[in-house]
Amino acid sequence: MKGKRVYIVTNNSTNTTEEYVKKVTKLGFETLHEANIISPNVVMVDYLRRHPHYTEKGRVYAIASGGVVDTLHKELGVECIGGGAHVPFQFDGIHTRLLYSLFIQPDHVPLNSTFLNSVDVSKEVSAVVVGYDPHFSYNKIMKAANYLLNPSCGFFITNEDATFPGSRKDIVVPGTGSITASIRAVALPRQPIVFGKPGEKLQNYLRESLDLKPEQTIMLGDRLDTDISFGNRLGVATCWMRTGVHKEDDVKRAIEAKDTDLIPTYTFSFEEFYAN
Numbered sequence: 704m705k706g707k708r709v710y711i712v713t714n715n716s717t718n719t720t721e722e723y724v725k726k727v728t729k730l731g732f733e734t735l736h737e738a739n740i741i742s743p744n745v746v747m748v749d750y751l752r753r754h755p756h757y758t759e760k761g762r763v764y765a766i767a768s769g770g771v772v773d774t775l776h777k778e779l780g781v782e783c784i785g786g787g788a789h790v791p792f793q794f795d796g797i798h799t800r801l802l803y804s805l806f807i808q809p810d811h812v813p814l815n816s817t818f819l820n821s822v823d824v825s826k827e828v829s830a831v832v833v834g835y836d837p838h839f840s841y842n843k844i845m846k847a848a849n850y851l852l853n854p855s856c857g858f859f860i861t862n863e864d865a866t867f868p869g870s871r872k873d874i875v876v877p878g879t880g881s882i883t884a885s886i887r888a889v890a891l892p893r894q895p896i897v898f899g900k901p902g903e904k905l906q907n908y909l910r911e912s913l914d915l916k917p918e919q920t921i922m923l924g925d926r927l928d929t930d931i932s933f934g935n936r937l938g939v940a941t942c943w944m945r946t947g948v949h950k951e952d953d954v955k956r957a958i959e960a961k962d963t964d965l966i967p968t969y970t971f972s973f974e975e976f977y978a979n
Contacts, residue, residue, distance in 0.1 A: 709739060710913070712922075714862035714899040714929055716743045716834045716879075717768040719777075743834070743861035743898035744774040746908045750898065751779060757857040760829040764850050766843050766882065767834035771861065775832070784826060785843060824849045830857030833886050833895070835879045848889040858890060862899025864929060868948050900924075901933035901964075909937065927953055927965040935964055943967035 711727065718726070720737040727735050751758050758781050765771055765783035775781040822845055831847045850856050865880035887895065898904050909915050920939040924930020925947030934941035943954065957965035 708913070709735065710741055711735065711739060712741045712900065712905070712909070712933075714743060714864055714879075716770050716861035716899070718742075718770040719773050720745060722770070741905075741909070742770070743905070744770055746898040746905050747771075747832070747859060747861070748774060748778045749908060749912075750896070750904060754857075756855075757830045757859075760827050762826065762828050763830045763832050763857075764828045764847060765832045765834075766836045766839060766847060766886070767832055767861065768836060771832060771834045781829075783832075784828070785846065822846060822849070828856065830859055831886075832859045832861070833879075833883050834861035836882060839882050844885050844889060847886050851890045851893055854893075858893055858895040860886075860895045860897045860899075862929075863897060864899075864926070866948055868925075868946075900929040901936055905933070906937050915939075921968075923971075925949065927957060927967070931967045932964045935966070940968040942969040942971055945970065945972045 709732075711723065713723070720740040720742065723740045723742070724735065724737055727740075758779050761780065762782045762784060763775065764785045765775070766785055767783070772783045775783060822842070824846055828850055831850050833847070836843070851858055860883050861879060863880035863883050864878040867876040867878045869876040883895070896904060915937075917938040920937075921942055922930060922934030922937065922939050923942045923944055924934070925944040927943065927949045931941045931943055943949075945951070951970075954965075954967065954970065
């Protein structure tokens with residue numbers, strides 16, 4: 704795409720931008736740099752720099768993975784508490800450092816008769832950050848809910864993808880949205896700030912940071928409720944790629960329901976492209 708600016712706008716917060724560059728370089732995209740990677744972590748750091756009172760205590764309660772933890776520590780010097788065990792995680796056979804870096808402190812609370820007395824929220828935090836956490840637990844819901852009783856405590860969510868695509872079509876892989884739904888429920892009436900697609904914060908970030916020209920921009924993605932919805936709300940052309948959790952029937956249902964938020968401008972299939 705000579706002469707074009709290319710950005711990877713991802714809802715995946717489990718890696719840092721540095722790690723993403725290494726990944727896309729291996730895939731052959733050698734001209735992309737950290738500035739070309741825009742994740743919820745990037746948007747969150749920008750927001751927190753503009754609103755420093757959410758980091759004034761130097762500590763947040765993070766129900767999240769290593770990408771969030773490392774980014775907050777590196778960019779803002781913020782300590783994260785609340786994480787699970789520091790172990791590697793296998794997903795679809797790929798060894799990925801999804802989890803907890805050197806800077807996160809495990810959150811172990813026994814579920815027994817002394818449970819309520821064991822829930823310690825004495826460490827002050829400036830915010831609760833919720834992302835993908837395969838060690839998510841009832842204990843973490845409870846701590847987050849009690850931290851959020853403080854109206855000055857920030858409530859931030861990386862993204863809300865309900866599921867992930869997986870190699871097995873007969874298995875549902877719960878995503879970040881399954882975690883954030885429970886935190887949202889116990890935090891009512893408080894509403895979080897969401898940094899991923901299709902949210903407003905990410906839209907504003909792109910408009911302000913990239914000098915975006917909608918008439919010259921196209922959004923490619925494989926999720927209707929995040930990628931295509933985001934592009935449509937942003938006012939750019941959209942192209943649905945048939946590589947994710949949604950299928951052609953989902954597009955047809957959106958068209959029948961006249962749900963313009965989910966209807967792509969174009970569709971693309973690698974199978975059909977190479978077949979021709």
